Amino acid sequence: xxxxxxxxxxxxxxxxxxxxxxxxxxxxxxxxxxxxxxxxxxxxxxxxxxxxxxxxxxxxxxxxxxxxxxxxxxxxxxxxxxxxxxxxxxxxxxxxxxxxxxxxxxxxxxxxxxxxxxxxxxxxxxxxxxxxxxxxxxxxxxxxxxxxxxxxxxxxxxxxxxxxxxxxx
Amino acid sequence: xxxxxxxxxxxxxxxxxxxxxxxxxxxxxxxxxxxxxxxxxxxxxxxxxxxxxxxxxxxxxxxxxxxxxxxxxxxxxxxxxxxxxxxxxxxxxxxxxxxxxxxxxxxxxxxxxxxxxxxxxxxxxxxxxxxxxxxxxxxxxxxxxxxxxxxxxxxxxxxxxxxxxxxxxxxxxxxxxxxxxxxxxxxxxxxxxxxxxxxxxxxxxxxxxxxxxxxxxxxxxxxxxxxxxxxxxxxxxxxxxxxxxxxxxxxxxxxxxxxxxxxxxxxxxxxxxxxxxxxxxxxxxxxxxxxxxxxxxxxxxxxxxxxxxxxxx
Numbered sequence: 001x002x003x004x005x006x007x008x009x010x011x012x013x014x015x016x017x018x019x020x021x022x023x024x025x026x027x028x029x030x031x032x033x034x035x036x037x038x039x040x041x042x043x044x045x046x047x048x049x050x051x052x053x054x055x056x057x058x059x060x061x062x063x064x065x066x067x068x069x070x071x072x073x074x075x076x077x078x079x080x081x082x083x084x085x086x087x088x089x090x091x092x093x094x095x096x097x098x099x100x101x102x103x104x105x106x107x108x109x110x111x112x113x114x115x116x117x118x119x120x121x122x123x124x125x126x127x128x129x130x131x132x133x134x135x136x137x138x139x140x141x142x143x144x145x146x147x148x149x150x151x152x153x154x155x156x157x158x159x160x161x162x163x164x165x166x167x168x169x
Numbered sequence: 170x171x172x173x174x175x176x177x178x179x180x181x182x183x184x185x186x187x188x189x190x191x192x193x194x195x196x197x198x199x200x201x202x203x204x205x206x207x208x209x210x211x212x213x214x215x216x217x218x219x220x221x222x223x224x225x226x227x228x229x230x231x232x233x234x235x236x237x238x239x240x241x242x243x244x245x246x247x248x249x250x251x252x253x254x255x256x257x258x259x260x261x262x263x264x265x266x267x268x269x270x271x272x273x274x275x276x277x278x279x280x281x282x283x284x285x286x287x288x289x290x291x292x293x294x295x296x297x298x299x300x301x302x303x304x305x306x307x308x309x310x311x312x313x314x315x316x317x318x319x320x321x322x323x324x325x326x327x328x329x330x331x332x333x334x335x336x337x338x339x340x341x342x343x344x345x346x347x348x349x350x351x352x353x354x355x356x357x358x359x360x361x362x363x364x365x366x367x368x369x370x371x372x373x374x375x376x377x378x379x380x381x382x383x384x385x386x387x388x389x390x391x392x393x394x395x396x397x398x399x400x401x402x403x404x405x406x407x408x409x410x411x412x413x414x415x416x417x418x419x420x421x422x423x424x425x426x427x428x429x430x431x432x433x434x435x436x437x438x439x440x441x442x443x444x445x446x447x448x449x450x451x452x453x454x455x456x457x458x459x460x461x462x463x464x465x466x467x468x469x470x471x472x473x474x475x476x477x478x479x480x481x482x
Contacts, residue, residue, distance in 0.1 A: 007186035007329030014186075020304050021185065024297055024337060028344040032351055038229045038281055040276070040293035044349035045444070048356040050366035057375050074377040081216045082285060083223075085380045090224055092285025103223045109222030140468045144389045145375035 009155040054141040059088035059095075059157065061111070064131035072149075073132070078115055091134055095157050107159040108132045113136065117160065131161035172405035184416075186329030188442060191310035194331045195261070196457035197338075198307040200296055200440070201449050202271070208250055208446055214278045215244040220285060225284075227284050236277060247274055258302070261312020264381050272303035289380055291444045297341045298450055305334035322340075338453040343413040346429055350409030367398035371439060381442030388439040401435075410430050416453075426454045 004014035027041040035043050058154075062070040073082040082090075088158045094104050118124055138153040139145075218241035225238060239247070254270035257263055276299075280291050308314045309331070353361045360366070391397050396468030408428045415425040430451055433444045 003182060003186075007182070007332075008188055009186065009329050013330065016304055017329075020301065021333070021337055021340075024301075024341055025344070028341070032348045034346070035355065037288060037354070039280060039288050040230075040296040042288075042290055042293055042348065043352050044290055045343060045352045045356065046349070047283060047440075048292060048361070048371060049361055050350075050357040050364055050371065051369040052364070052366075052442070054369060054372075056378075057378055058378050072377075074383070076413065078481060081213070081220065081282065083380050084377050086282070086286035087224075089288075092222070093286070106223035107221055108171075110223060114219075119394065132272040138212060138375060141369060141372045141376070143382060143392065144313065144371070144386055 002142070056139045057139050058137055058139075059092045060135055060137045061091075061108075061136060063112075063115070063127070063129040063131045064133060064159075064161070065127050066130055070133065071124070071127065073129065075124065075126065078118075078126045079111065080114075080124075082111065087162070088134075090137075093156075095134075101158065104134070104158045105160055108158060110136060112160055112162060128164075131159060134161040179397045184279060187332050188327040188329055189332045190327050190458055191306070191331045192458040193456060194305060194307045194334055194459065195309065195311035197335065197452045197455075198261070198268075198302055200452035200455075201302070202255055204449055205261050205295070205446060206252065206255035209255060212248075214248045217242045217281050218242075218244045224285050224336050226286065228280065228288055230280055231284055238281065244259065244278075244281075248278055251275060251278055255408070261314050262315050266431025268299070268303040268305075268307065272299040275299045282478075287380075289442075291442060291447050294341055294345055294447055294450055296339060298453075299343075299352055301334045301337050306330045307334065326338075329408070334455050338450060339416055342429070342450055342453075343416055346409045346412035346432075350406055350412075353406055354410070361398055362402045365398075367402040368392045368395075371398060374440045381441050381443045382468045383441045384438045390473075391439070405432060422454070426451060 002011065005009045007014070009017070024093070027038065028081050030036075031041045033042045037043060055139070056138055061073045063073045064070055074080060079087055091104060091107060093101050094107060097103075112129060115124075115126065115129060115132075119126055119128065134157045135153040136157055137151045138155075139147055139151045171395035193337075218239055221237075230236070250270060251274040254267045254274070258271050268459075276296050279296055283289060312379075356365075357366070367482045371392040372385055375389060377388060391401065408425075409432070412425060412429055415429075430448060433448055436442055436444060
């Protein structure tokens with residue numbers, strides 16, 4: 001009796017099961033060994049790198065209201081379908097590419113337009129915005145993020161304004 | 170040498186294909202699919218078709234297979250079919266086709282957001298679960314299909330068919346934890362435990378840098394102490410790297426699995442990342458047939474009689 005029959009399986013099903021096992025295990029072990037990521041395979045590197053200083057540098061989007069006030073935009077509802085991690089990390093990657101100023105401008109415009117459309121539709125309660133600014137923000141990390149609203153440094157990377165709102169001013 | 174190879178082969182076959190009843194796989198199917206069907210029902214994937222191409226940074230899978238970001242209307246149709254298939258898979262209606270759809274459409278829809286900015290890790294194992302269940306005979310029991318087919322058309326009472334999908338999910342979960350542990354060791358070594366990194370990490374995540382904020386600010390309280398963050402770091406590394414020991418026939422298995430669950434819950438409470446639905450995959454560790462037998466015994470003997478015999482996982 002073959003192995004497959006001994007376990008109540010047809011030969012075809014037995015081969016299929018082995019093929020799937022080999023794919024999942026092989027792909028996972030490859031990414032672990034090669035320290036690479038081929039989603040859905042991954043070496044799960046999150047939090048693996050250690051931080052040696054209490055300085056936190058993070059790209060953050062600030063909304064600009066009609067009176068010029070800047071407010072950090074971190075709420076999921078306001079950034080949807082992006083979020084406070086996915087969006088700034090993506091923008092930072094684009095920013096670091098040479099000659100990407102037009103692209104990052106377009107990306108910010110897209111985020112701003114969706115923010116305003118959703119606000120006008122009542123899908124979030126954020127303030128009306130006339131622009132977005134992307135900063136690289138630096139904090140000296142404090143307990144409970146007490147200095148969250150007062151970073152030690154902000155470096156403007158890019159900004160975008162809604163043309164019709166600017167023209168109306 | 171030949172004897173060792175034969176023993177290895179026997180061990181391999183026993184691990185993956187030791188005949189078992191269809192109950193555990195069937196209950197796992199329901200426990201995984203039903204909450205995910207509800208969870209994803211309110212998720213809108215069509216919106217990704219409206220996000221500017223300027224933000225598109227394709228991951229390996231989409232780049233290699235030349236998978237495009239489809240138009241919102243097309244995505245809407247796909248996600249509707251996918252969401253319905255999640256419910257029908259949970260119910261065991263057209264189980265094979267439903268599970269195949271959850272896997273095929275799921276890998277595209279779940280993968281889609283990862284092309285915009287950052288690859289998250291909380292749903293990759295879900296994709297493997299869908300693929301595994303799609304290739305399995307998880308609808309042979311506790312399904313509408315089995316009920317319609319009637320007793321005469323049901324599958325065998327015990328088969329390797331009902332074992333390998335469960336074991337593959339055990340291995341998948343083990344590889345996830347193991348990979349995370351190995352990544353820490355290779356990247357940072359023992360410093361990951363002995364340095365101030367956990368203290369800094371617990372404080373950093375309070376600054377809205379994770380995909381979701383930590384549920385609590387307890388991290389800042391823990392960070393006040395010198396030793397506690399290091400104990401947490403050491404526990405994390407030990408749980409992650411030793412998790413594959415749960416694959417062995419050991420009494421420690423329930424504790425290892427519970428430690429893994431505790432780690433995921435701890436990450437959500439203290440750091441933010443949303444691994445909640447990853448927790449559902451622990452359903453594959455539960456010996457549902459024994460849970461069922463235990464419950465039946467309790468019902469038969471009445472609520473007043475307490476059966477003190479433990480359920481061995």
